[in-house]
Amino acid sequence: MRFFTAALLMLLYGSVNAQTIYSKDYGSSQNPAIIFIHGGPAGNSNLFEGTTAQVLADRGFYVIAYDRRGEGRSKDEAATMTFKESFVDLLGIYNKYHLKKAIILAHSFGGIIATLFVQQYPDKVNAFILAGALFSQQETYDHILKSAKTYFKNDTTKMAEIAAIEQLGRNTADYRKRCYEIAGKMNFFNMPNPTENSKSLREAFEKSIFYTTNVKNHESPVKFYKNEAANNVDNQPVLKTIRKKGIPIYAVYGQDDGIFSVAQLSNLKNIVGKNNFQLIGNCSHYLFADQQGAFLQFMEQMLRR
Template sequence: MNKIIVVLFLTLFGNKVFAQELEIQTFGNKNDKALIFLHGGPGYNSVPFEQTTANELANNGFFVISYDRRGEGRNENLKAEYTFTQTFEDLNQIFQKYNLKKATLIGHSFGGIIGTMFTDKYSDKIDNLILVSVPISMPQTFENIIASSKEIYTKKDDKVNLNYINMLQNMDSTSLEYATYSFMHAMSNGFYSTKNPNQKAIELYQKFKTDTLLQKYASKNEYLAPQKFWENEHYTSLSIKINLENLKNKKVSVYGIYGKEDGLYSPEQIDSLVNILGDENVEYLENSSHNVFIDRQNEFIDLVKKWTN
């Protein structure tokens, strides 16, 4: 794909739109219900969602808008401030570009934090907010990762990793290093993967071996975005419980989809979300981990359709 530089105008190139240099992907008919996908991270991208699920949602009657945040993924080279303010400005420009009076936000992981804070600030623009594997409290998430990892290492009598866990527990829990090492233990212990994928999930994950875009971006994590977001926003200490309570009081429709095999969150954390949103607004799915839209794609799409009716 040729590189296009946009200064003071918008350029259309296929179904990719460059708005003030920000590359955006769209799927489906622009007259259908609008869904905006917000990816995880910081330092990740929307490619796994786009290459596995975006078209399926479009085929079910949605206009799907997806993009990588400024300074991340395919927009990695764009100048970024790595602040929530700039992230909200970009999102508002997407509403303006597509003439959206309202839309549903689907926030995955860190993208759900951004989606919740944006919705709290601009609730008049949001039809529904759907949280997918989102850390409601970052400190509680780290505590759960560490406790679960320690249990695994104890059962294995893994003295080396137990020593690392003890060191981690003595670190500054607000530091980026604490968060980084916690996520490293989560990855090494398979907390992001389901142990019992269904046939559809197996087929979708096979695409990661053959799809050139997935091969390039699915395992790519940048380091500048986490560092800068931490410096500017201290996101590793965030909790969005107050924001969710605000949205409840504003009568904004908020839903949650989580996998029971997602090792980042304990059942108690899901219970706390249920206490805020209500049992009917939270789905806790078997045989699913962090990427619910892949692990249980059919159920994920059915829930999105149900909640946006």
């Protein structure tokens, strides 16, 4: 039975990746492999790939970026956007690049997918890095709305908007979308004080092919919430289980990433261990572009141990 399941998965993800999954590798395959898991649903790997993938590879890693089926450059109208489908795609990346094990680097919603993947396939993971990654979704939404009530306390229109969001079903695409929209209105995703390096990175990205192909499938969240029952999860217990299995977990976050509360990040620090956790100052959600130097330093320090 196990052989049959493995053979079926090989057939599925070999076929799927040959047809629909965009991916690209950077650096020498002789170096430690890092697979980047992008955010979403409706995300892609363009910003990471266009700013950081090659630079990280130049530090002695074999870096692989890809877009999940139905997202970004992996166009597929038949994609279901479920976790199971995401696992099949990720297994396909292992197969395509002949990897037995890899370091998983997860950003934003990619953290939810990656955590569940590491739980299910621990033998395929050397280490796991949460980089501005979601891990307790409802806590994030609650924090956003609580912050918005303070931020917009004198704006009756915005307060009515917040009240309307709170009336929505928590397990819906609209609830998620509107929470993040109001987070954006509070500049929760913006670097407080852009540096010359961060501005240069963004400008170079906007002149690159990665910017012109920076497409988003806005139907992805709708499909995800329609097809995936586990659409609002708390992965903190899962992370504790992963750590007990002996898989190193590292976490690096922007100190100014407003979608996470102080309490959330404190809990995460306790889970992964204080020596495996770092907050980067003057840094928001896209830490590999906001503070690339500090991000790369963290990666090297953790993974060269």
